Amino acid sequence: MRYSKLFSKTSKEVPSDEVSKNAQLLIKAGFIHKEMAGVYAYLPLGLKVVENIKQIVREEMNKVGGEEIIMTALQRKEVWEKTDRWSDDKVDVWFKSKLKNDTEVGFGWSHEEPISEMMTKYIKSYRDLPVYVYQFQTKLRNELRAKSGIMRGREFVMKDMYSYTTSEEEHKKFYDSTIQAYLEVFKRVGLGDITYLTFASGGAFTQFSHEFQTITDAGEDVVYLDREKNIAINEEVYTDEVINQLGVDKAKLEKVKTAEVGNIFSFGDTKSKQLDLNYINEAGESVPVILGSYGIGITRLVGVIVEHFSDEKGIMWPENVAPFKVHLVGLNQEDESIKSKANKVYEELTNAGIEVIFDDRVETQAGEKFSDADLIGIPWRVVVSKKSGDQVELKKRDSKESQLMSVEELISKVK
Amino acid sequence: MRYSKLFSKTSKEVPSDEVSKNAQLLIKAGFIHKEMAGVYAYLPLGLKVVENIKQIVREEMNKVGGEEIIMTALQRKEVWEKTDRWSDDKVDVWFKSKLKNDTEVGFGWSHEEPISEMMTKYIKSYRDLPVYVYQFQTKLRNELRAKSGIMRGREFVMKDMYSYTTSEEEHKKFYDSTIQAYLEVFKRVGLGDITYLTFASGGAFTQFSHEFQTITDAGEDVVYLDREKNIAINEEVYTDEVINQLGVDKAKLEKVKTAEVGNIFSFGDTKSKQLDLNYINEAGESVPVILGSYGIGITRLVGVIVEHFSDEKGIMWPENVAPFKVHLVGLNQEDESIKSKANKVYEELTNAGIEVIFDDRVETQAGEKFSDADLIGIPWRVVVSKKSGDQVELKKRDSKESQLMSVEELISKVK
Numbered sequence: 001m002r003y004s005k006l007f008s009k010t011s012k013e014v015p016s017d018e019v020s021k022n023a024q025l026l027i028k029a030g031f032i033h034k035e036m037a038g039v040y041a042y043l044p045l046g047l048k049v050v051e052n053i054k055q056i057v058r059e060e061m062n063k064v065g066g067e068e069i070i071m072t073a074l075q076r077k078e079v080w081e082k083t084d085r086w087s088d089d090k091v092d093v094w095f096k097s098k099l100k101n102d103t104e105v106g107f108g109w110s111h112e113e114p115i116s117e118m119m120t121k122y123i124k125s126y127r128d129l130p131v132y133v134y135q136f137q138t139k140l141r142n143e144l145r146a147k148s149g150i151m152r153g154r155e156f157v158m159k160d161m162y163s164y165t166t167s168e169e170e171h172k173k174f175y176d177s178t179i180q181a182y183l184e185v186f187k188r189v190g191l192g193d194i195t196y197l198t199f200a201s202g203g204a205f206t207q208f209s210h211e212f213q214t215i216t217d218a219g220e221d222v223v224y225l226d227r228e229k230n231i232a233i234n235e236e237v238y239t240d241e242v243i244n245q246l247g248v249d250k251a252k253l254e255k256v257k258t259a260e261v262g263n264i265f266s267f268g269d270t271k272s273k274q275l276d277l278n279y280i281n282e283a284g285e286s287v288p289v290i291l292g293s294y295g296i297g298i299t300r301l302v303g304v305i306v307e308h309f310s311d312e313k314g315i316m317w318p319e320n321v322a323p324f325k326v327h328l329v330g331l332n333q334e335d336e337s338i339k340s341k342a343n344k345v346y347e348e349l350t351n352a353g354i355e356v357i358f359d360d361r362v363e364t365q366a367g368e369k370f371s372d373a374d375l376i377g378i379p380w381r382v383v384v385s386k387k388s389g390d391q392v393e394l395k396k397r398d399s400k401e402s403q404l405m406s407v408e409e410l411i412s413k414v415k
Numbered sequence: 416m417r418y419s420k421l422f423s424k425t426s427k428e429v430p431s432d433e434v435s436k437n438a439q440l441l442i443k444a445g446f447i448h449k450e451m452a453g454v455y456a457y458l459p460l461g462l463k464v465v466e467n468i469k470q471i472v473r474e475e476m477n478k479v480g481g482e483e484i485i486m487t488a489l490q491r492k493e494v495w496e497k498t499d500r501w502s503d504d505k506v507d508v509w510f511k512s513k514l515k516n517d518t519e520v521g522f523g524w525s526h527e528e529p530i531s532e533m534m535t536k537y538i539k540s541y542r543d544l545p546v547y548v549y550q551f552q553t554k555l556r557n558e559l560r561a562k563s564g565i566m567r568g569r570e571f572v573m574k575d576m577y578s579y580t581t582s583e584e585e586h587k588k589f590y591d592s593t594i595q596a597y598l599e600v601f602k603r604v605g606l607g608d609i610t611y612l613t614f615a616s617g618g619a620f621t622q623f624s625h626e627f628q629t630i631t632d633a634g635e636d637v638v639y640l641d642r643e644k645n646i647a648i649n650e651e652v653y654t655d656e657v658i659n660q661l662g663v664d665k666a667k668l669e670k671v672k673t674a675e676v677g678n679i680f681s682f683g684d685t686k687s688k689q690l691d692l693n694y695i696n697e698a699g700e701s702v703p704v705i706l707g708s709y710g711i712g713i714t715r716l717v718g719v720i721v722e723h724f725s726d727e728k729g730i731m732w733p734e735n736v737a738p739f740k741v742h743l744v745g746l747n748q749e750d751e752s753i754k755s756k757a758n759k760v761y762e763e764l765t766n767a768g769i770e771v772i773f774d775d776r777v778e779t780q781a782g783e784k785f786s787d788a789d790l791i792g793i794p795w796r797v798v799v800s801k802k803s804g805d806q807v808e809l810k811k812r813d814s815k816e817s818q819l820m821s822v823e824e825l826i827s828k829v830k
Contacts, residue, residue: 121426
């Protein structure tokens with residue numbers, strides 16, 4: 001795409017109430033727009049990043065057998081009353097409103113209840129199980145404060161998946177395969193090295209739930225890390241008993257600040273009992289379905305990636321999530337022959353199937369073009385200028401070295 | 416995909432309050448789930464249809480220069496007060512709620528205001544224009560009644576695009592290119608023959624707005640149709656003066672019921688003045704931006720398609736929007752050799768890049784499989800059975816004739 005056509009130009013200004021690094025950088029670089037505290041619109045570049053992450057998550061969820069659906073924002077009171085989560089005393093993040101006939105409705109801050117209630121229609125017999133469903137949903141949460149940019153919003157995108165199985169064994173098998181799928185997701189988005197499977201507090205049915213915690217100073221959590229064993233313990237369950245139980249060495253544990261990017265949870269049959277979600281087993285008896293829930297904060301991931309992959313100049317997107325692969329900078333574009341050369345490189349890269357943002361501005365100086373490229377953070381910067389002659393100049397965003405090469409070499413290098 | 420893995424089985428039951436044909440068929444066929452009146456979740460098959468339509472619309476909007484973004488559901492009161500559309504007296508479909516600090520917030524029923532207000536940040540000079548942006552947004556509207564299934568919902572997906580231009584001429588050019596893009600969209604989704612560019616009431620700046628109206632008894636509108644000239648007049652502007660002005664012959668006009676699937680509207684500089692959306696022109700003066708808005712009801716389109724493309728047996732999806740191209744029915748699957756043959760056909764079609772839903776159920780009778788296939792409405796039905804021998808039996812959903820052929824012939828025929 002041509003930068004001259006992109007409306008979301010870079011800017012030096014950020015809203016005065018914006019204190020988080022992730023939102024500041026994303027606003028400056030033109031990825032997001034702040035509508036109010038904790039509520040952000042995604043502009044062309046930002047939406048591309050979100051869609052790239054969604055596609056990675058989608059592929060991994062499909063691999064474990066997930067079926068994609070989309071539930072609704074509007075929520076019925078009766079459903080949530082069954083699990084005692086309608087009252088504001090029990091759940092303090094509800095947005096609520098009323099239909100014209102005065103019926104109270106809520107706006108979805110989570111979807112375990114409506115999905116599970118819907119499943120009472122589709123799950124009747126052991127033959128209908130297992131079922132694994134997921135969605136990418138915009139969650140609405142009436143948070144008291146929202147100061148972490150896109151890492152904790154009042155409106156944000158989450159992937160939530162739910163598993164419905166016949167038995168604890170079947171559940172455990174899926175739960176474990178999801179742990180692997182999640183680790184693969186975090187690896188693919190570039191956070192594999194700093195994201196840890198973390199033991200956290202469980203519920204009525206399991207001692208632990210599991211979180212996926214990514215090391216970042218911008219996080220709100222604290223975990224104790226065993227880098228060798230590749231696991232962590234959330235401080236909420238950090239006791240000598242748990243340390244012994246997990247077989248880790250207390251002396252080696254490292255206390256770090258983290259952000260929770262995913263969590264998975266076993267409900268056993270608790271929710272199924274509340275919602276009358278039963279099935280007829282092979283013996284002909286009616287028994288409750290076993291339920292698990294599996295979340296990944298999609299827009300939070302964008303924020304965590306920016307917190308981690310950035311320097312004083314701007315963002316440095318990992319290749320798999322970057323909105324474009326190549327940032328083509330055309331210099332000296334007032335010179336028709338260099339302009340036509342830059343246009344030709346743009347076409348050749350595009351024809352080779354490489355996603356390119358092409359800074360084709362004529363009246364903008366080289367310095368501004370370079371600082372915009374650094375701010376936006378596309379992995380490969382390619383310069384066409386008077387100086388580059390018949391070649392192009394390639395530089396990685398996170399490197400200081402640049403290299404002259406032919407367009408053919410460039411294509412084989414970045415593709 | 417294997418039908419045995421799809422959780423959203425067909426069903427004979429529909430909610431007792433569901434009176435619309437589109438929702439009844441989509442619920443029976445397992446495409447949607449009714450959460451409450453006018454609020455539907457989209458299950459795997461339904462989501463695929465929605466995504467297919469979105470992709471067609473996306474391609475056409477990109478062709479006219481649209482940039483995709485996504486705005487927020489949560490809305491600030493101040494923004495809507497500027498255009499006098501916050502008050503419930505002025506707009507009677509608002510859902511509203513409050514932040515913890517008692518600040519009132521609304522839920523987006525439209526997005527002209529927040530997008531245009533955001534543009535005050537990005538549009539400063541004539542050099543920043545034109546800008547064309549669009550989104551696929553879930554709109555929330557507190558409708559008094561919601562009885563038309565997914566054709567008029569309290570929660571629904573809309574594509575809304577906005578154009579920001581320097582002059583009426585530039586605006587007109589884009590407006591006209593969007594008319595062509597819209598006609599192409601309706602053609603591609605299968606409604607081209609029954610969808611008409613319709614003259615409807617305008618506003619302060621233009622005598623007419625334009626709607627795209629599709630002939631259907633399930634619609635809520637009435638238009639007067641000139642089939643020869645391929646245009647229609649909404650009854651709201653149906654006067655002798657307008658008839659003369661448009662040069663149509665009153666005697667030839669046909670009164671029909673229709674559903675509005677798209678509409679486009681010129682705002683001139685009205686909204687820009689209200690929202691202080693100005694730019695510096697080439698003469699150095701600050702002048703208001705010219706604004707246009709362009710909507711397509713994505714989920715409404717799904718409903719209209721079902722109303723039109725269905726018979727007493729079920730849905731008949733047009734190829735471009737169908738969730739799968741082929742419905743492969745394996746009969747006699749208790750016979751291992753036929754089962755393995757059906758599996759082989761499934762693999763061959765899939766490997767050829769054809770999207771297939773494979774009814775691999777073993778204990779289900781042929782009659783039920785056929786009636787499920789008719790209900791779901793995939794364009795091509797392929798049967799593998801004892802009878803089909805080394806061939807397969809191909810039938811179009813809307814035809815009674817079936818034909819035996821080899822898998823190779825099948826692939827070249829449906830691809």
